[in-house]
Amino acid sequence: MLTLLGGRFARAQDPSATPPASTEAPPGTAPVSAPPASQKAPLFTFAMASDSHIGSNKKTAKFMRQWEQATDEIKAYNPAFVLFLGDLVDSGEVPENQQHYPTWLAIAKKMEKPLICVPGNHDPVEMFTQHIQKETDTVYDHQDLLRVIAFHDAQPNPKHDGTITPAQIAWMDKMIAEAPGSGKNVILASHVVFHKNLPPDRAWYVKEGREAFEDLLKKHQARLFAMYSGHFHNGIRGWNDLDIHEVMMPATCYNLMRIKEGEAPLQQWIEKGGGFVLDEFRPGWVQAEVYPNRMILKYKPLGATSDAQKLLS
Secondary structure (H helix, E strand, O other), X not given: OEEEEOOEEEXXXXXXXXXXXXXXXXXXXXXXXXXXXXXXXXXXXXXXEOOOOEOOHHHHHHHHHHHHHHHHHHHHHOOOOEEEOOOOEOOOOOHHHOOHHHHHHHHHHOOOXXXXXXXXXXXXXXXXXXXOOOOOOEEEEEOOOEEEEEOOOEOOOOOOOXXXXXXXXXXXXXXXXXXXXXXXXXXXXXXXXXXOOOOOOOXXXXXXXXXXXHHHHHHOOOOEEEEEEOOOOOOOEEEEEOOEEEEEOOOOOOOOOOXXXXXXXXXXXXXXXXXXXXXXXXXXXXXXXXXXXXXXXXXXXXXXXXXXEEEEO
């Protein structure tokens, strides 16, 4: 059984778990920490990807190839499961783009792993439930080690903000309370981030149902380790509000710097927007390694042999 002690993963009754070294690093750098000698391999691994945007103007073929490459790389990585965090298709409300949903899924199935998806603002619910997944809100348990609660929070295109309904709050309350194991072994997955961000970030976040959702997070703070989302196309960007990690994942189609001018743009970004951002913006996906006392996120640019890392503890 997996528990999280003080925000860190640890096996129940495992006194040998070693706390991680400090992860503090200058803004814009990628903190890297090797597992302790007593922990040679992760308990398990999973993969995360987001924002493939197939059907985007004249870039359909390019973005399709990048999604295919991402799935090939993820399959080779052999994770326990895969999370996809929305915007499978670009402007899925446009009839001519809806043909891409079956193609997207056919590519995804080649990974041959459990796939948990959420719709993005570009994914109409009727298209998502018809072609991808019967439900927009779902739960996935990896043994009794980790519960993933994935839910739809994106307002439809061209809107970018998030909405969480009272029914979803009640459902998540029950799903968190009933999660197997104990401690911080639950993660939430959606398209739109909860953190209230302002420029230089995109200022897209959950606005409707925000207070009730925040109450839910506070109520279950002892069970929630992280909230993962997509949407921003800013590589790995995150904060740690309420002692719950909030991390946005990179897009497989494209990612952008939010500040491109002046000295130390990443440092400017952090100083103005708080949190952290990794110095990597190529299209890619994320390899998540779960150790007894922490989780390491590895940003895997497509076709690259190196990665940028972030340790969550």
